Amino acid sequence: MYKKIKINNIYKNLSIENAINKMEIAEKKILLVVSKGNKFIGTVTDGDFRRFFLMKNKNPKLSISSIANKQASILKNSELEKKDKIKNIFLSKEVNYIPVLNKKNIPVGILDRDDYFGFETKNNLPIIIMAGGFGKRLGTITKKIPKPAIQINGIPMINKLIHNLSKDNFKNFIISLFFKGALIKNAVKKNFMSNNINYFTENKPLGTAGSIFKIIKKFKLSGPVMIINSDIMTNINFQDVFDFYKKNKSDHLVCVKEIKTSVPYGVCKIKNKKLVKIEEKIEISNYINAGIYIFDTSQLKKIKVKNKIDMDNLLDKLISKKNKILTFPINEFWIDLGTPSNIDKAKIIDALTI
Numbered sequence: 083m084y085k086k087i088k089i090n091n092i093y094k095n096l097s098i099e100n101a102i103n104k105m106e107i108a109e110k111k112i113l114l115v116v117s118k119g120n121k122f123i124g125t126v127t128d129g130d131f132r133r134f135f136l137m138k139n140k141n142p143k144l145s146i147s148s149i150a151n152k153q154a155s156i157l158k159n160s161e162l163e164k165k166d167k168i169k170n171i172f173l174s175k176e177v178n179y180i181p182v183l184n185k186k187n188i189p190v191g192i193l194d195r196d197d198y199f200g201f202e203t204k205n206n207l208p209i210i211i212m213a214g215g216f217g218k219r220l221g222t223i224t225k226k227i228p229k230p231a232i233q234i235n236g237i238p239m240i241n242k243l244i245h246n247l248s249k250d251n252f253k254n255f256i257i258s259l260f261f262k263g264a265l266i267k268n269a270v271k272k273n274f275m276s277n278n279i280n281y282f283t284e285n286k287p288l289g290t291a292g293s294i295f296k297i298i299k300k301f302k303l304s305g306p307v308m309i310i311n312s313d314i315m316t317n318i319n320f321q322d323v324f325d326f327y328k329k330n331k332s333d334h335l336v337c338v339k340e341i342k343t344s345v346p347y348g349v350c351k352i353k354n355k356k357l358v359k360i361e362e363k364i365e366i367s368n369y370i371n372a373g374i375y376i377f378d379t380s381q382l383k384k385i386k387v388k389n390k391i392d393m394d395n396l397l398d399k400l401i402s403k404k405n406k407i408l409t410f411p412i413n414e415f416w417i418d419l420g421t422p423s424n425i426d427k428a429k430i431i432d433a434l435t436i
Contacts, residue, residue: 090114091189092146094123099142102131102413111319112179114189115150121187124150127179128322128413129329135340135411156181159190169198176329178322205252207324208303210294213240213312214260214284219420228262230312231269232425235432238269239419240312242432244279247310250320253278256301257312258293260284289390298379305380311373315428316416318374323410327376332408334381334400337374339412342367372412381405 092101092113105113105128113126130149134140155175159182161167171180172195180193217229224232230240244255255278259266263283270279282297294309306327308320318337327335343366351359371393385399400407417428 090192091116091120092126093118094147094150095145097143098131098134098146098149101126101146102142105131106414110179110192110194111322112181112192113146114181114192115147116189120189122156122181122183122189123147124152125154125179125181126150127177128319129326131413132326132411135413136409154181156183157193158182159184165198168193172198176325178325205250205321205324206254207252208301208307209247209252209255210297210307210309211240211243211255211257211312212290212293212309213266214258214263214287214293215290215313216261217313217420220422220425223422224261228266229419230266231262232419234315234419234425234428237273238266239315239428240266240270241273242315243310243312244270244274246317247320252308252320255279256297257281258284258297260287260293287390289392289395291393291396292387292389292391294377294396295382295385295387295391298382303379305378306376307379309375309377313419314373314416315419315432316372316374316412316414318412318414318416320374323374324376326410327408330408333378333405334407335376335410336397336407337372337410337412338369339372339416340367341370369409369411372416373418374410374412378405 089104089108090110090113092104092115094115094117101113105111111128115123115126117123124147126146126149130151134149155171155177157168157171157180162182168180171177178195181189182191182193184190213230215229217224220229231238234242257266257270257279259281260283267281280301282293282300284293288296297303298307308324323335323337345364345366349361349364350357351361381400384403385396397407415431417424419425419428
């Protein structure tokens with residue numbers, strides 16, 4: 083049965099920046115672009131927004147219709163009983179939602195892939211959770227408790243991560259441990275009685291990426307593998323990340339988050355020692371590494387690593403080998419849990435979203 087969700091309908095002249103705000107509060111991550119008479123024009127998904135953010139000369143003031151997919155797959159409400167056709171659209175088009183239109187071409191609802199497949203499509207992609215760090219930025223907090231076991235409103239941060247991944251249909255987890263690893267393992271086992279969670283313990287620190295190579299060898303992994311830092315909190319749909327990777331046929335993928343920094347002074351533009359322009363309180367935008375990756379293990383196996391290697395060095399090696407590395411911009415909530423102030427922020431946001 084389709085969902086009647088009016089909040090997903092947006093007028094074609096709405097700006098992209100305002101449409102993003104509407105997407106954030108929508109339960110179904112798809113927007114249906116309509117005309118003044120509510121006639122269906124096209125769809126906008128997370129993927130469309132991500133492609134927009136990767137454009138060099140992006141203008142968020144443009145109308146949402148400028149990035150809408152006007153060739154989106156749709157279904158008429160007279161076809162709702164044709165379950166084989168519906169399943170075929172989901173599988174062949176690799177979409178999560180299908181707009182339902184009436185005879186007048188007006189959207190009346192949305193079909194959700196999960197209602198037709200659910201956990202039949204449970205994903206066996208290996209997920210390696212990096213949980214071996216010392217957590218030095220947290221100071222005295224991590225002297226007794228390892229960072230992944232620190233609680234966010236009563237639940238260890240690593241357990242929140244595993245829960246979100248499980249919710250998105252992932253089931254195959256390997257946790258990389260070192261510092262106070264036994265405490266982390268106990269925290270996980272108290273909440274997850276799963277045979278699908280394995281552990282790897284470093285004998286000595288291997289850097290922020292070294293254990294990945296040991297894990298690939300020990301567990302005989304092949305194909306793609308997702309790597310996630312245990313000290314992040316996000317409401318991103320991890321299945322969307324994997325779908326984006328598969329659809330774009332890249333060697334690897336790195337999730338990135340746009341961070342804007344305000345300069346509280348007048349910024350001087352200088353040419354040939356002459357002041358040509360002054361801009362007040364400008365905002366500088368940069369993309370940072372968000373700690374979520376997908377790697378092709380066949381390409382990693384070509385990299386020579388003795389033991390210790392950090393993630394930035396690994397990415398540099400892959401770039402030098404001419405590997406194709408795609409970026410996936412995170413528009414959803416994301417926070418690094420590496421500082422006391424960010425942990426406090428995460429507790430507030432987590433409490434508000436329960």
